[in-house]
Amino acid sequence: MIAKETFVSSPTRALVHRLVTEALSNGDFAVADALLAPDARFYTNLRAAPFIGPEGFRFYIGGVRAGIPDTRIEIHRLIVEDDYAFARWTLHGTHTGDLHGMPATGRKIALEAFDFFRIEDGQVAEIRLKFDGVDLLKQLGVMPAGDGVPAPLRLMLKARTKVQRLLRA
Numbered sequence: 001m002i003a004k005e006t007f008v009s010s011p012t013r014a015l016v017h018r019l020v021t022e023a024l025s026n027g028d029f030a031v032a033d034a035l036l037a038p039d040a041r042f043y044t045n046l047r048a049a050p051f052i053g054p055e056g057f058r059f060y061i062g063g064v065r066a067g068i069p070d071t072r073i074e075i076h077r078l079i080v081e082d083d084y085a086f087a088r089w090t091l092h093g094t095h096t097g098d099l100h101g102m103p104a105t106g107r108k109i110a111l112e113a114f115d116f117f118r119i120e121d122g123q124v125a126e127i128r129l130k131f132d133g134v135d136l137l138k139q140l141g142v143m144p145a146g147d148g149v150p151a152p153l154r155l156m157l158k159a160r161t162k163v164q165r166l167l168r169a
Contacts, residue, residue, distance in 0.1 A: 016085040016117050017078060019124060023057070025073035027065050032057050037123040044129045046100060057127075060100075064091075067099025068109070083119040088112070095140055102140070109139040 015035055023032040033054045036042075041050040042057050051060050065071055070093045077088040091111045096104050113131035117124055137143035143152070 010080055011122070012083055012085055012117075012119050013078060013080045015119060015122070015124065016080070016087060017075070019117075020073055020075060020087060020089065020115070024061060025071060027061075027071070029054070029058050029062070032061070035124055037120060037125045040123070040125050040127070042127045042129070045131060045133050063098075063100040067097045067102065067104070068093035068095055069097060070094050085115075085117040085119070087115045087117070089115070102142070105140045105142070107140050109136065111136050111139065 018031060019035050022028045023035070036054045036057055038053050040053050040057070042052070042060060043050045044060055046060065051057060068091070072092045073089050074092060075087060075089045077086075079086045089112075091109070091113060094106065094108050095102075096106060098104065111131055112135075113129060115130075116126075116128040118126040134143060
C-alpha cells in the first residue's frame with residue numbers, strides 16, 4: 001500500500017483513500033454514494049463523455065467488478081495538494097465475467113492506472129481515470145503481445161490514410 005514515510009494525513013487524502021480502497025477495491029457503493037457529489041464528473045477510457053454522479057460511478061465500476069469480481073487495488077502513490085489528489089495504483093484480478101461488453105477470458109491482469117481527483121465542499125467533484133487500454137487488451141489476450149504495431153491497428157491506420165488521401169483529392 002502507501003509507504004509510511006509519504007503518508008501525511010489530510011481530509012482530502014482520507015476521502016480519496018477511502019473511495020479507492022472501499023468503493024473501487026471492495027465494491028462498497030454506499031461509500032461512493034456518500035463521497036461523490038451528485039453532479040460529479042467521472043472521465044474514463046470507456047467513452048468521451050463523463051459518467052455523472054454516484055450512479056455513473058456505480059455503472060462504470062460495477063461493470064469492472066462484474067468482469068473482474070476479485071478486483072483488488074494496490075495503491076502505490078497518493079499525492080495530495082489542497083483539494084486535489086493524484087493516485088497511482090494497480091488493479092489486480094481475474095477476468096471471469098463480462099467486462100463492459102467484453103466476454104470473460106479467464107486471464108489474470110495487473111493493470112496500472114492513474115487517477116486525478118478534484119474535491120469540492122468535502123466531496124469528490126471530478127475523477128479522471130487514465131490507463132493503457134492496449135496493455136489491458138494484451139493482458140486479456142484480445143490483442144497480440146509483442147513489439148511493433150499490432151496488425152488490426154496497422155490496418156486501421158492504413159485505412160485512415162487512404163480516406164485522408166481521398167478527401168484531399
